[in-house]
Amino acid sequence: MSVAIHINMELAFFVFLNFLHFGICGFINEGFAQYGVELSVFSGRSSPSWTVDRNNPLYPRIAARINRARSTRMSEKLGYSGFVVEMKNPFGQRVFKTVGAGTNPRLELLLLNSSPYPIERSVRRHVIDTVRRSVMYRRKSI
CATH class of the missing domain: 1.20.5 (Single alpha-helices involved in coiled-coils or other helix-helix interfaces)
Incomplete structure (x- = not known):
């Protein structure tokens, strides 16, 4: 026995x-099965959020960039402060990364364009302007 x-x-x-x-x-x-994306832009109401899964045409590009990126500090200004990305693998394990406003322009624009529903025009414009200003600022400082 x-x-x-x-x-x-x-x-x-x-x-x-x-x-x-x-x-x-x-x-x-x-890799990760899906990404939960939150656009951190409002202080008085809930921020837009959505899921990016393998069916999203931008999934491969987002996966490549977010998996290589480090978390960056969220902006403390009112308005657009960045993205919070929750990554979940097939086993249910989760990892969170933050992409602060203007810290990773290509990734920020990919995340903004990954929304399956239209984001308010003024919000979208505000995010794009913030990202554009960060790129211009970097070019001037070089």
């Missing part, structure tokens, strides 16, 4: 190690 228990323990340990290996490697290699 002790031999059967020993074999079952070895089997359980083997299954556990495989779960850890494929779970962690799956998190890294499979």
Whole structure:
């Protein structure tokens, strides 16, 4: 009877190690199944938010950029302060990244354009103007 228990323990340990290996490697290699995007722009009402999944045509470009990007500080000014991106993999694990206003212009515009529904024209214009000003400011300082 002790031999059967020993074999079952070895089997359980083997299954556990495989779960850890494929779970962690799956998190890294499979990438994220979807991205929850929040446009942080309003202080008195809820900010627009949406999900970007593999069906979104911008998904591959967003995935490539957001996975390489570091979180950047959100702007403390009123109005557009950046994006909060929640990344979820197929196992339900979550990681949050922030993309502060004007810190990563290409990624910010990709995220803005990934919305499946129209964003208010004035809000959209405000975000684009903020990103454009940050690019112009960087060019002047070089």
